[in-house]
Amino acid sequence: MSEKLLLHACCCHCAAYTIQHWKNLGYDLTVFWYNPNIHPYTEHQQRLVALRKMSEIQGFKLIENPNYDMVDFLKLVAEKPENRCYYCFTMRLQETARMAREMNMGVFSTSLLISPLQKHDLLPLVGKEQEQKQNVNFLYEDLRKHYSDSRRITKPLGLYTQKYCGCILSEYERYRDFPPKDDDGLYAPAPRENLYFCD
Numbered sequence: 681m682s683e684k685l686l687l688h689a690c691c692c693h694c695a696a697y698t699i700q701h702w703k704n705l706g707y708d709l710t711v712f713w714y715n716p717n718i719h720p721y722t723e724h725q726q727r728l729v730a731l732r733k734m735s736e737i738q739g740f741k742l743i744e745n746p747n748y749d750m751v752d753f754l755k756l757v758a759e760k761p762e763n764r765c766y767y768c769f770t771m772r773l774q775e776t777a778r779m780a781r782e783m784n785m786g787v788f789s790t791s792l793l794i795s796p797l798q799k800h801d802l803l804p805l806v807g808k809e810q811e812q813k814q815n816v817n818f819l820y821e822d823l824r825k826h827y828s829d830s831r832r833i834t835k836p837l838g839l840y841t842q843k844y845c846g847c848i849l850s851e852y853e854r855y856r857d858f859p860p861k862d863d864d865g866l867y868a869p870a871p872r873e874n875l876y877f878c879d
Contacts, residue, residue: 681682684789686780689713689770691727692734692839694791697830698823699740699751714745714775716753717768719848728859730839737837764849769806789819795826797845
């Protein structure tokens, strides 16, 4: 019998190839949505709806955590904004590991492993922390070279595509560095001082 895997999904575009990868390795896979870092709420919902649509098209099992614990995430980040990625990974993988244990699944992982924008020095450390705390094995594999393959899967589906990683600080960085222009082709660059960001 195939080992059961709970795969945390950060978005449909990262999940597409990741789902195929673990299925091809023989895992009985269920996808799990829990992303309280994503801001604002409308953005969170757009990404969730896109994942639901992909689930309907591809037929994979999807479980959603209905809680949007943005306040808890912001409290952590407000204290040490330079550690925002650690808090972000921890909240999501902690809940994924807890859910995997409750569902008697032997392993858990995340679609974050395919994103070239994520910190692959930090992700496996957080995963192993939760592995020890929840007594569920964490699967790590560097899938970044397959990100373009994942996008080729989702592009024909016409699903919503996000423009920044997820949290409010990543949104700021995205539009600070590539600001949208107004009707006159002008914009006012955002100030860079007095904020802390991940390297």
